[in-house]
Amino acid sequence: DFEADISELTGEVRKYLPDNRHPFITLDPNKCINCGKCVRTCSEILMVSALDFVNRGFKAIVKPAMEKPLLETNCISCGNCIDVCPTGAISEKFPFKIPGTLPKENHETVCNFCSVGCKINYKVLSDDVYYVSNNTEEIMNSHNNGYLCVKGKFGHRYLTSGNRIETPIIKLNGKASEVKTDEAVQYASKRIKNIIKKYGADSVAIFGSPKMSNEELFLLQKFARAGLKTNNISSFSNMISDCEYDSLDDSLGLTVSTTSMDNLMNADVIVAINSNLSEDNLIMELKIKKAQKKGAKLIVINSSEIKITKFADLWIDSRKGTNTILLNGILSELIKKGLVNEDFIKTNTENFSELKNMLQGNNAEDVCELTEIDIEKYKELTHLL
Template sequence: MMTLTINGKRTEASGGAILDVAKANGIRIPTLCHHPALAPQGACRLCLVEVKGMRALQPACTFPVTEGMEVQTDSPKVRAARKFVLELLLSDHPQDCMTCEMCGNCALQDLIYEYGVKETPFAGDRHLYPLDDRDPFILRDMEKCIRCRRCIRACDEIQAVNAITMINRGFRSKVAAAFDTRLQDSNCVFCGQCISVCPTGALTEKDSHGLGRAWQIEKVTTICPYCGVGCTLDLNLRDGRVIKATSNWNDSVNRGVLCVKGRFGWQFLHNPDRLTRPLMRSSLWREISGTEGTPAKYDGFVETDWETALDTVADKLSAARTAYGPDAVGILASAKCTNEENYLVQKLARREIGTNNVDHCARL
């Protein structure tokens, strides 16, 4: 344990960076490039604090606490430096929050607001890049990039893919795939982890644009329907429809990490091809009702109602069992369905049909 002073208040810590110790003591230090899931890099200079004895201001995210240290996290000098950094960032940022996808969910916007940066004193060149919509799923608006490199670090540290990096230097530096190609032409796996950590509107879900702002979204935490890892994902809903899926950093399986199918593979939910009414083979319908029925959009099928459909299935299964014995009936359960549904299916097979002919695609 060591003793240090933060904003004049004595506190104890066992070690760690100033940022963490401050947070543990209820002191918020603003950050931009910092992300809890990523290694700190001290680049954005928003978390600068005064450390007694140091000439320059120091980044709280990387600077370790030491015995007897005296830190000021909110002094006029610190606030001035942060405001300065924000003014610089604003001087190179499109000011189109009104239509920006990330409005209300943007770390830069929040800080500009908090520090009251009404306008930037620096007139000068601004990065002008065309909107990069060449790829599916990931929309890149590099004019909004503040070069915090969270995306690069997520691609490196979390996904270990390293599809993107910084290219060029200084003012001209830019996050890009090698040779600034489309992501499709790089080794990008479209996991979208970069989007999940982007603090601004530089990287966003292409298919979710215009569908809802952060405060208009309701999130439901559920489990991914694809492979057996069982990742937790948050379905983002508006008006009863899924508009995107996001990482949930707190879950215990994937800890906020998702793959391309998990993050972007939900669109089938609202596909117009979804079956919405019970269907019956036309010949069977004729046999049962003696009428032609309402043709379905699939050849050879008519639409039916639930009662008729359920009765027919029960009757036909029952008839087969009666005529040929229970083992003439086979039931396929599903590795896509829930435990509860599968429990019921095998119970149906065993209890009502009397057969153990129940299986699913475990081997496929």
């Protein structure tokens, strides 16, 4: 009606095709405002640099290098870029449709994929529709600062998979049949009672899932000891892993850490031995990288060139299976040079004289020959420690 002409006010418009090639992450540059939060998170916090600005000026856009699919870059699929993006230009590729206007409830919990216990927040629309979004203030102030690995961010999807077993199954007369939960509990109780009556309580063993919380494991062992009268309690982890979960019991009394991850920020030297942090403990790796910015030195002892070796101040590529020899050699050098804390040893340790006697005869040349590491690297290692 007003015959307004806006042609002089219109300008160039950028139009891009969304990138859906990643199984978990969608990139839609049309929504990007070039704030750079994802770029800084990926490069400065994670030190991965899978994303960066491409082109200059008005044509600048956030993309992987050479416009490759994210899976063909060094992207670790952690999804932390999703939570920092304010416009949805980087979003989760959901296995279901989520209308943005539907109300969502925040449900905080703890990730159970490993023992770090990262805090995570679920956005819940219904019992069957939910996803992880660590952008609440409480989560951001937790010990993992809202950051997650790929398991914490996307690992819950098995709960919504179509092939998940949701009802009890009993094998009767050679045929597996679905039954009600009460019927399955009664059947299991009857069979266990018959086994104990015939063979004794020691014939029964309880295996706990590594995904169970400490509270659940406490109730499980109480059920085994008080209910079934058996001390045969173990974890499914022991059935699938060759690790010795009690290897430090004789030395420390219990195979647990003697410090916390937060103490890494006060460390001068950090040694990562026989561990692939990028795969097994990304949050620990992030805290180590943060400590490095404060001046901490990182020593990686690993026979394989893993991802974190490129961030290490010193990489000791010892021959596989010789790290015990290497550690004994390091202890021997520190004792010879008088670099051990005698007061701490007297107050907190036992049998130190026996340890000194056991280490006699260790010398740098023999250690380097057996571990196949360079003598100069070995000297630098003992100097840093």
